[in-house]
Amino acid sequence: MSRWKILTKSIIAPIVGILSFNAFVAYKIGHSERRPVLLALFVLGMNYLEITFKSGDIKLKGWFILGDSNATIVIAHGYGENKAECLDYAEFLHKASYNLLLFDFRAHGESEGNWTSNGYYESDDIIAAVNTLKRTFPLMWRKLECLAFQWG
Structure with a gap:
């Protein structure tokens, strides 16, 4: 594999990882787990x-x-x-x-x-x-x- 491919993958992989993590956190913040009302x-x-x-x-x-x-x-x-x-x-x-x-x-x-x-x-x-x-x-x-x- 050429140096450019290795360099490109080593730059893109962490960026994709960070963006994926941020998207997951944003989803979890905006979609809280709904707790049912259990007491009358x-x-x-x-x-x-x-x-x-x-x-x-x-x-x-x-x-x-x-x-x-x-x-x-x-x-x-x-x-x-x-x-x-x-x-x-x-x-x-x-x-x-x-x-x-x-x-x-x-x-x-x-x-x-x-x-x-x-x-x-x-x-x-x-x-x-x-x-x-x-x-x-x-x-x-x-x-x-x-x-x-x-x-x-």
């Missing part, structure tokens, strides 16, 4: 409504947990998680009388979507959740807070 809220004794709303063309699913006040906290889970994984916080805040809105971001839990944008479109998901809260429960969003994990 009635087990914890909380009154709740299942809600569905849209963020762009994506249907998102969530729970509105009724509290004893007009203050509401939106709880946003982290990357690769779902709304059920925030129930420890929800249980604590519900005992303090807060209304709570927990929802699954796009491509997580029970929501639609096949990929995440690592925050870019997920910010639209938060805005859609708050707008749904304003429309559906007009008296319960005036005192509004957000508790977010990782990217929320």
Whole structure:
């Protein structure tokens, strides 16, 4: 084999390897493993409504947990998680009388979507959740807070 072929292969092989690795990492970041929602809220004794709303063309699913006040906290889970994984916080805040809105971001839990944008479109998901809260429960969003994990 000529020196040029060896030199060309020794340059191209690492470049192809690096590009392949970068493509794999980008795919894994954008496509988190979807964890199913395995816990029902009635087990914890909380009154709740299942809600569905849209963020762009994506249907998102969530729970509105009724509290004893007009203050509401939106709880946003982290990357690769779902709304059920925030129930420890929800249980604590519900005992303090807060209304709570927990929802699954796009491509997580029970929501639609096949990929995440690592925050870019997920910010639209938060805005859609708050707008749904304003429309559906007009008296319960005036005192509004957000508790977010990782990217929320």
